[in-house]
Amino acid sequence: MTTGFSLKRLLFMALVLLAYVVVMAPVLTVIVISFFDQEIVSFPPQGLTLDWFANAWARREFTDGMIFSLQLAALATLIGVPLGTAAAYGLHRGRFPGRRAISGLLLGPLAVPAIIAGTALYIFYIRAEFILDRGVVGTMASLVAAHVLLTIPWTVRLVSASMEGMDMKVEEAAANLGAPPRVVVWRVTLPMLRSGIVAGCMFSFIQSFENLELSLLLVAPGKITLPVAMLNYLEFRIDPTLAAVGTLQILLIGVLMLITDRYVKLSRVF
């Protein structure tokens, strides 16, 4: 082995390490700080404590916000993923004009900055209130609808990727064996798209759960999501309570990914 080669290899390893550090540093910092025993963060810590977790637990806005965010994310996922899956299926199998345009439109929410989408939705809901002559802004339905928008691009993208790798002949085989179209979808198509759908669920859930920008403009007073509660708290305090809440969020999403990985190997989806 020449020195040139091993030097190249060393450089490569260093770059990989650097990438990991850049990606992981903020996450690790949040977790570490949540155990620091001081109100204003400084290094090295004066001591370690679990007080911030206790504080987070004691504050109603965080516990209520957590529960509300979980409900919202679950509802948005439950509605958004079937819609997104149906859209991906139609776009992939259908032959109709404007297919590309619709496909682009469905991925649109990814390209529009969330704060702009939130503003647009807010204005839209106000208009709707005038026309429908009933409350729209701040209702659970309007908030869920907004979060469904977040889930659709991810689901469409992930399920489409699954469909591309799927042998259409398998569906024909099912029909040949006597399965009517409806049965083919349930017994063959959907099970074969499982990895894409499960990944779609996970991403949809996370997208909704961590969303701040849309919710910020659309939540009703007294009924706020966890990210909004965190932002509110930040206006008055900057102690590590937020880091503690953040650590819990990271833990929750981590557990979710581990559970998902048991059923569908995530490394194979991406």
Next chain:
Amino acid sequence: MSSLKIEHLAKSFGTTEVLQDINLGIAEGEMVALLGPSGCGKSTTLRIVAGFETATSGRIELGGTDITATPAHRRNTGMVFQSYALFPHMSVADNVGFGLEMRKIGRSDREAKVRQALDMVQLGHLADRMPAQLSGGQQQRVALARALAVNPDLLLLDEPLSNLDAKLRGEVQHEIRALQQRLGLTTLIVTHDQEEALTMSDKMVVMQGGRIRQVGAPRELYDAPDSVFVASFVGNCNLIEGKREGEGMFRSTSGALLPCARSEAADADESRVLALRPERVRLSPPQQGAASAQVVGVTYLGAQSEIRVDLQGTRILVTMPTPQARDPMAGLAEGDMVSADWAPEDARLLPAGA
């Protein structure tokens, strides 16, 4: 099992006509091969019979019933796909049982039939495996068992062996053919491999450009092709351009005078193609009275040898069993002079042009 009748079948995608006036009958228990190069319409024909595509016009009858408008899932055909198309999320047993389940056959009956179908292809011991855990050859057998388990009126095979390696392909060809004959399965197989068509079918249908070129028993098509296309597609063939000259003689464009079959149809002035199978040519030491030729190339293929000779400016390919050491033709080399002759009826005159 039932007979199949295809009448005046046509199919176009937009303005492209992919099938034109296809007429074909398959008797009960008969195995028919659709043979042709890719894009000739053989797969489309099969897919229309299966119900995956709709014909633009024409009629399909299965067992005396018009099924032209019947959706695929009500046709009771069993199909084996080129990619096997097994359900990846179901075990081997569930794959084979799927068609029975769709036919609302009770669990215990179903299990017995699944076992029977798997035993038929010698895979009973793999019932609990998933498709991904099987080799290509095993997957192919599962696909066959799955198609047969439903007791179809018609078995459809879409290039079923093209993903297998050469040695396995030969074995499976014989197995499928034996099974088909034992069970009396009415079968339509699509293939681009002429050898497969020759060994497996009772009747061959050669297609080109969306049309049927010739239909006949394998022997008939091999011995008596009626076009240059069929002669060259089925087996190897020397195709020599020229004109008929007198009764039973042929003058190639390079000037060689060759004996050929008598043909009423061939006008003396019309340009024709002489079709001569390479294995029908006999080579012998130079002698009086036979056309003399010069060897221009020898290829040793084990049991067979290919010898290229130049016969007064016309190149002819000759195949023969590799000569034993004592044979005067052993050790034939480039530049040697030989005599080449053949029975005149083995040299057929065909219309010029494909």
